[in-house]
Amino acid sequence: MKKSITLLIACIFVVSSYSQVIYESFRSIKLDQSRELKIQLPRNYKKNQKKTYPLIIVLDGDYLFEPVAGNVDYFSYWEDMPESIVVGINQRKTREGDGEYDSAEFLPTLKGAEFFEFIGQELVPYLNQTYRTAQLKIIVGHDYTANFINYFLFKDNPIFQGYICLSPELAPPMADRITSKLASSSDIWYYLATATNDAEGIKKQVRELNEKMQAVDNPNIHYFFDDFDESSHYTLVGRGIPKALEAMFEMYRPISKKTYKEVLLPLETSTYDYLVDMYRTTEKLYGIKRQIRVNDFIAVSTAIEKNERWEELEPLGKLAIKEYPDTMLGHYYLAMFYEQTGEPKKAMRSYENGFQLAEVAFLTKDYMLDKVNKIKEDFGW
Template structure:
């Protein structure tokens, strides 16, 4: 049953022909053995030589790599998350030893301690040196391995900023340790999932833990929990992974219609500053600097025009020219600004400058030329 469900999930979420896995055998000194890795690089990794990417480590890579990699490829294609490097660590024969902990302190021991050091001291440094990884690193685990990923959370400076814990079989004091850590954490994303048909002991423990974590008063804590209806210990994986990615990368997504209507349109402060702050915040959170999306420029400019807050179009236009110097968008905003503030000659020159650049969205050369001709006609030039 487990194998068949895994196969179905893999088929649903893997995009063959686009982002194909690289298989590597990694020699570990800590473990004194080779470990098999599955690595998915972003689609245009080779072309974008200066770009860096978040790193997602997937334990139980034998069956968990494909659904994670497929979702990452899909979400990043639609710009709902940054393109990322996904690395699966096969553990079919070793997962019990890998996640071994002692029964006194309930911390990694023997092979478990070696596996912990292998990830932190060998695998991550190797991946950082070999591939263009960003600061943001996420780790994913399921049941036994989902318990294990928490040990990285307890370090003073965790190497992982994101934790996707799928139906973890928690060690006895693990819940209290997670609660204590998240209560004082910042810039950490923690996702936890169970299901109504999950194993009773796991489900009950996680529901109880969620009650404690949800009560934590820490505005900087990024904690998410799901209890999926009619899902099992295995089928919840297919639902949890996309939901986890949605939550972790909420700030990264394009401005939605809901955000436009409920946040931007009624803004009493500067829409321009709101846009700049979004990208400044996401750069801080995810460690990735990116161009401002055309969609986000248009959302903000539409709100500015509806509210007739014309002064906002000048800085918006200059920012659009800086971000997309090859497009007519920025000069259109400057033309609108000058036109609405009584400077028709400057408006005409701005539209003429935009006319020479590439079309974008609703802006065409004919449209820009019409704007120029209308000003000439109105003023008899």
């Protein structure tokens, strides 16, 4: 029994050592007061001195920070999203004033305007200077504060590219403003959630906003909506946060079967370009230059084969050689390209070159040798 208790305490210590939170008091000139912050840095933040990280600002940090920070840590541990810096702003005593808007224009006023400027002109610049933040910035709010985060969306050059609106208590014209803005925006990720047992007024407003969004035809924004069954105004938060992160970071994860079937196969433009653009975009957003996954090479090459776009195998092979020079992968794609475009000698040479390198995925030395022998047999060499 003592051993079990000791082991449990040790496990708790190890976990807590990975997920320590910095508690900081930030003095604001705009607010003329100090604000309490909770800051969770990625697990390996100190080790990776050159790495930058997306920034996630969480309003209602008193109760919303922990579920967001926990999900971010979990998702990034399994590489389903990039490691990120999470910052919660405690608002237990100031929440009502922080989200204040006037009754004529329904825009931030008085303390609400000061809080808006505090985030945009003080807090975010401070975090950018103090920590290694990437371009991508996300803001999270719940009911009253979920309405407030939309005001950042209306700026000409929004400082936030991602918005997680959990059961927002929308100001009267907010639904029309959001719809209009998203219809003409680009590179915005917007998540909206309600539930069957949400507050009636909020649920009605959110569903109406979602209906308006269905008429928006803008491929340059990424809109996601959930209406959870049997969840309340409060329990939907626990379901909405992981769904939002999963949706927003879909591009970061390996190409899924769903993406393969719904995006790659019917793609009318270059499948090779899709792969390159995907990694270029994630590098720009997350500030992380990643090696292209073998899984993604295989997904793209399979789509190329299915659609018989053999000319795309040549640049794919050259890219694979650059990414994985010690493996068979790139030489295999080049050999396939030559074989399908009527150059069997070059194909055979590429298979032979690949044979000498390390096996990867489904590619083995026996497989490559069989390919060489098949060409020799077909042409009598």
